[in-house]
Amino acid sequence: MTWAGRLAVLATAFVLGLGTLGAARAERLIVSVSNHRVTVTSNYTGEQLVLFGSVERDAQTPAARSSYDLVVTVSGPRTDLVTRRKERKFGIWVNVDSRQFLQVPSYLAVFANRPFDAMAAPELQRRLQLGLDHVLLTQRVGPDYADVVASDPFRSAYVRLRGEHGLYREDTHAVTFLTPTLFRTTIPLPAEVPIGSYDVEIKLLADGALVTKTETAFEIVKVGFEQFVATAARQQPLLYGLITVMMALLTGWLASEIFRRD
Incomplete structure (x- = not known):
């Protein structure tokens, strides 16, 4: 049998095998x-x-x-x-x-x-x-x-x-x-x-x-502010760090002003 004939037989067997697998699937x-x-x-x-x-x-x-x-x-x-x-x-x-x-x-x-x-x-x-x-x-x-x-x-x-x-x-x-x-x-x-x-x-x-x-x-x-914070921390860590430090300083200053004794 020539190589072309062998390839044709293999291709036919492969297709028949796929058909058998497909038919065997019951659910x-x-x-x-x-x-x-x-x-x-x-x-x-x-x-x-x-x-x-x-x-x-x-x-x-x-x-x-x-x-x-x-x-x-x-x-x-x-x-x-x-x-x-x-x-x-x-x-x-x-x-x-x-x-x-x-x-x-x-x-x-x-x-x-x-x-x-x-x-x-x-x-x-x-x-x-x-x-x-x-x-x-x-x-x-x-x-x-x-x-x-x-x-x-x-x-x-x-x-x-x-x-x-x-x-x-x-x-x-x-x-x-x-x-x-x-x-x-x-x-x-x-x-x-x-x-x-x-x-x-x-x-x-x-x-x-x-x-x-x-x-x-x-x-x-x-989504919302949480997504903004997560994205900033991942994509712009330096800017995120600076903003975090500034917010901490601002919060501390506001607290000192609110609770300052005259």
């Missing part, structure tokens, strides 16, 4: 969020977004499949953070060890319609990163870079501290199926929520296996 997800752009002003105290969607079935969907499981993972801007361990020595609390977390989500939330153990085997939970215990949080461990087990004291302390501020959370009863194919969940955004882009990944499971997944996104931005 797809259609999702959206209530607001794709959250604005933060001086009186911002938090907000809740609503994620809603549906499972679109087709002729390839098994007739016996009547229920689904859904896992929603929301991750905010990535950053480097350090967790420190302190001990009391000679009556003083001092840092004795630390662990650096590299490019981890500053906000991380995982929502599901039921406990992860009920929807997937442990190995699949690890592979799909279902739940905070299985989401990869890369750390610098000596000269290496790796994630560690969920029970690692630094990892568990990091997740706990972020959770106390509402920035890391997990709720296995947050997703509600309104009908067998319509679902919704809320995404709470606390007052301390970081500014930036947020990725939302939705995984659909059935009978202990991944069926399909999709993604959406939203962003959190500052």
